[in-house]
Amino acid sequence: DSGVTQTPKHLITATGQRVTLRCSPRSGDLSVYWYQQSLDQGLQFLIQYYNGEERAKGNILERFSAQQFPDLHSELNLSSLELGDSALYFCASSVATSVASGRWWSETQYFGPGTRLLVL
Amino acid sequence: AQTVTQSQPEMSVQEAETVTLSCTYDTSESDYYLFWYKQPPSRQMILVIRQEAYKQQNATENRFSVNFQKAAKSFSLKISDSQLGDAAMYFCAYRRSGAGSYQLTFGKGTKLSVIP
Numbered sequence: 001d002s003g004v005t006q007t008p009k010h011l012i013t014a015t016g017q018r019v020t021l022r023c024s025p026r027s028g029d030l031s032v033y034w035y036q037q038s039l040d041q042g043l044q045f046l047i048q049y050y051n052g053e054e055r056a057k058g059n060i061l062e063r064f065s066a067q068q069f070p071d072l073h074s075e076l077n078l079s080s081l082e083l084g085d086s087a088l089y090f091c092a093s094s095v096a097t098s099v100a101s102g103r104w105w106s107e108t109q110y111f112g113p114g115t116r117l118l119v120l
Numbered sequence: 121a122q123t124v125t126q127s128q129p130e131m132s133v134q135e136a137e138t139v140t141l142s143c144t145y146d147t148s149e150s151d152y153y154l155f156w157y158k159q160p161p162s163r164q165m166i167l168v169i170r171q172e173a174y175k176q177q178n179a180t181e182n183r184f185s186v187n188f189q190k191a192a193k194s195f196s197l198k199i200s201d202s203q204l205g206d207a208a209m210y211f212c213a214y215r216r217s218g219a220g221s222y223q224l225t226f227g228k229g230t231k232l233s234v235i236p
Contacts (some may be wrong), residue, residue, distance in 0.1 A: 002166075003166075031222065033222065033223065033224075035224075041224060042227075042229070043211065043224075043226040043229075044226075045223035045224065045225070048222050048223060055222060056222050056223055057211050058223055064159050088163060090165060092165075094222075107145075107151075108155070108167060109169060109224060110167065111157075111162070111164070111165035111166075111167075112162070113162075114163055114165075116163070
């Protein structure tokens, strides 16, 4: 168990609909990352949040958006769903800690169990 | 942009034997991190091992070890005394070091089968 939780585990919906995926990072982790795993595209980075702020964007569609809340949980919103959005969506978290000499970043990301989305 | 290549889509190994999974990467950075993640049929992504590029010593974790060749940009994973539970997809991943670019770049994966 990585300590990262994701809900729901499975989601079945129809084209054109909107869904929200939720992620709770490990205790103490400030960074949350979202990845999409599909058969044709493999594992792709979507977006990263650090302590409530967007920090990096990858191959995220305009129909997708995310946010990180004050309690550090994150939500990934997928709208106007298409058949090709069917995939496994992972959330990962890592810690960033301020130290006396500056800020350092943990380089290891721990993954949640994923949300399997099926668009029919 | 960084790329990660796993040239072996599938491999198999006899139980108790040793197997090596290959990974090469392309980067212009001098400082970075490399990872191997395991994805069993449950689909959970499990960290197997990590290597810091500035370290010359190869990382080891119990039966798992890496052969890190920085000049050749090669990062192979050796699994010793293979067990049935090692059967999974294995992904090699790259990440730049330091602030500014945090995402992992993954290879396409190698499916490992363990034969009893």
